[in-house]
Amino acid sequence: MKMIYILIITFVISCSNFNDMKDTISKANVGIDEELLQVEMVKKFVLGSDTVKFKFHESTKSKIFYISLHDDENTAVGAIESQLDCNFNGRFVELNHSGERLVKFKLGGENYIFDPNRIFTPTGVKASLEKYSKYNADAAKIVESFGAFIVDSLLKEAEMVVAIHNNGNNGYSILDYKKGGVYQADAADVFINEDADVDNFLYVTEKHFFDVFKNNNFNVILQNNSKVTDDGSLSVYCGLNNKKYINIEAQDGELVTNIEMIKFTNKILSDSIATN
Numbered sequence: 001m002k003m004i005y006i007l008i009i010t011f012v013i014s015c016s017n018f019n020d021m022k023d024t025i026s027k028a029n030v031g032i033d034e035e036l037l038q039v040e041m042v043k044k045f046v047l048g049s050d051t052v053k054f055k056f057h058e059s060t061k062s063k064i065f066y067i068s069l070h071d072d073e074n075t076a077v078g079a080i081e082s083q084l085d086c087n088f089n090g091r092f093v094e095l096n097h098s099g100e101r102l103v104k105f106k107l108g109g110e111n112y113i114f115d116p117n118r119i120f121t122p123t124g125v126k127a128s129l130e131k132y133s134k135y136n137a138d139a140a141k142i143v144e145s146f147g148a149f150i151v152d153s154l155l156k157e158a159e160m161v162v163a164i165h166n167n168g169n170n171g172y173s174i175l176d177y178k179k180g181g182v183y184q185a186d187a188a189d190v191f192i193n194e195d196a197d198v199d200n201f202l203y204v205t206e207k208h209f210f211d212v213f214k215n216n217n218f219n220v221i222l223q224n225n226s227k228v229t230d231d232g233s234l235s236v237y238c239g240l241n242n243k244k245y246i247n248i249e250a251q252d253g254e255l256v257t258n259i260e261m262i263k264f265t266n267k268i269l270s271d272s273i274a275t276n
Helices: 015-027 074-081 122-132 137-154 207-215 234-240 255-272
Strands: 004-008 031-033 038-047 050-058 064-068 091-096 103-107 110-114 160-167 187-191 201-204 220-223 244-251
Touching: 038 137, 050 103, 050 137, 064 074, 064 137, 064 255, 074 091, 074 160, 074 244, 074 255, 103 137, 110 122, 110 137, 122 137, 160 234, 160 255, 187 207, 201 207, 207 220, 234 244, 244 255
Parallel strands: 064 091, 064 160, 160 244, 201 220
Antiparallel strands: 004 038, 031 038, 038 050, 050 091, 103 110, 187 220, 201 244
């Protein structure tokens, strides 16, 4: 089955030549924000009878890629958009589809539903389709191609992947990874700041970043890359493929805390990962 994706990519500019390029970019119908000095491009993937859009924001050719995969996690998106200016070392990829967490598409008259953060391994794709709709080999191929498009195209130039997510109050939290927690086996190490909200934490695949966050009193989890459950998530994919990964997990509605977590993460990453 032939997969189709559409890339609407035109101009990428830096702050230094922003004014010179404004007229050209405007004529090309690419979104620009003069206050934030950033370019917004749209990349599309045809998913069965539907199309998923990705907004791609950048103001610098950074190797640090921030990504939002759930279209209902608006606090995280608002937090990172507030930071997108010439002093921010990072690009931002945002999935846009229906405003909902799950992605739905139609194939051969049948509806299929999956979690877009559970599609980066064949095991994850199968489990996600079975959980939210039903498994079909042709549908699975499309979803697998969608996941490959994200990592091989959207994140191709990433040296560091930073996922941004929101959770609900007293639901999914860092407590799930401590001894006796439901995800205990997935964690190689856990640090909990007793004075911090357990809903706000970092999830990393490398010990170096675990130590940095721990030493600065952030709640943080180190993924056990050799034993983590294969749920098809981006963290599992990065752990298996030796790609640097951080998840900034913050409670929905806590915008200030979300911004603080992003700013600190960007600072430590900028110290170790240079721009082009």
